[in-house]
Amino acid sequence: MSTVSTPGHRSWTGAVKGWTSRTLPPKQVLPERQPAYVASWIYVFGVLTLTALLVVVASGLVLAIGGAVWWHTSSIGHFTNSVHLWSVELFFACMVIHLWGKFWMAAWRGRRGLTWVTGVIAFVTSIATAFTGYLTQSNFDSQWISGEAKDGINSIGVGAWFNVLNPAQMLMWHIVLLPLAVGIIAVLHIVLVRNRGVVPPLGDEGKEVPR
Amino acid sequence: MSIAFTAGKYISWGVVSTSVTNLLVIALMVLVFILALVLPFPHAHEAPPAPHGEEDPS
Numbered sequence: 587m588s589t590v591s592t593p594g595h596r597s598w599t600g601a602v603k604g605w606t607s608r609t610l611p612p613k614q615v616l617p618e619r620q621p622a623y624v625a626s627w628i629y630v631f632g633v634l635t636l637t638a639l640l641v642v643v644a645s646g647l648v649l650a651i652g653g654a655v656w657w658h659t660s661s662i663g664h665f666t667n668s669v670h671l672w673s674v675e676l677f678f679a680c681m682v683i684h685l686w687g688k689f690w691m692a693a694w695r696g697r698r699g700l701t702w703v704t705g706v707i708a709f710v711t712s713i714a715t716a717f718t719g720y721l722t723q724s725n726f727d728s729q730w731i732s733g734e735a736k737d738g739i740n741s742i743g744v745g746a747w748f749n750v751l752n753p754a755q756m757l758m759w760h761i762v763l764l765p766l767a768v769g770i771i772a773v774l775h776i777v778l779v780r781n782r783g784v785v786p787p788l789g790d791e792g793k794e795v796p797r
Numbered sequence: 798m799s800i801a802f803t804a805g806k807y808i809s810w811g812v813v814s815t816s817v818t819n820l821l822v823i824a825l826m827v828l829v830f831i832l833a834l835v836l837p838f839p840h841a842h843e844a845p846p847a848p849h850g851e852e853d854p855s
Binding site (some may be wrong): 683 | 832
């Protein structure tokens with residue numbers, strides 16, 4: 587097959603390819619070896635959070651296919667609903683322990699400021715996603731929560747655009763917009779972790795693998 | 798009335814108010830955090846150096 591290229595003019599595909607391979611060289615994507623300091627339980631909670639997120643998304647997809655009547659009335663629907671709830675509980679517990687570990691480790695050291703910031707955004711976006719989840723249960727619980735929440739939302743002046751009494755709007759926020767945001771931020775966070783490397787404990791900066 | 802009975806027990810401390818269940822979950826998370834710091838990690842040993850020609854980790 588013959589190919590055509592324009593000398594002196596880089597294509598946008600070539601620019602993206604170059605940027606991608608510079609940002610995340612193939613050997614850094616899934617490394618087989620890690621610095622010795624990573625062998626500690628406190629370094630496990632990031633990947634546990636990610637694992638819980640995958641279960642949250644998978645059970646959420648099943649709930650979306652089944653629908654509200656299914657998750658309220660059938661045994662398997664109840665089970666899937668519980669899997670969704672408890673994987674969210676584990677997701678938040680692991681994320682908060684991960685946050686504690688990284689905060690007291692000052693994990694923003696070594697040009698990792700953006701990794702820390704994307705983690706904070708992921709945390710806040712996840713809270714918003716969980717809150718809209720309470721509103722989409724389609725039971726008396728969600729009805730009561732939305733009735734209480736509307737006053738808080740109106741008090742900050744966004745009730746006209748973010749109407750917690752509108753179940754369809756909250757459903758779209760919960761199963762489309764916010765999960766998409768959490769997913770994108772989580773991917774960015776992981777790419778930055780792989781790009782900058784796992785942060786060493788305080789005082790062990792010398793053991794970090796040079797990049 | 799039945800809702801009030803199933804609402805659980807709450808602890809109030811000034812402006813802070815939390816259910817006993819939530820307090821237990823937070824205490825459990827703190828315990829897991831401490832255990833993660835002090836418990837030894839299994840098979841935590843130095844791996845042999847990378848074979849010649851192979852780049853070092855991550």
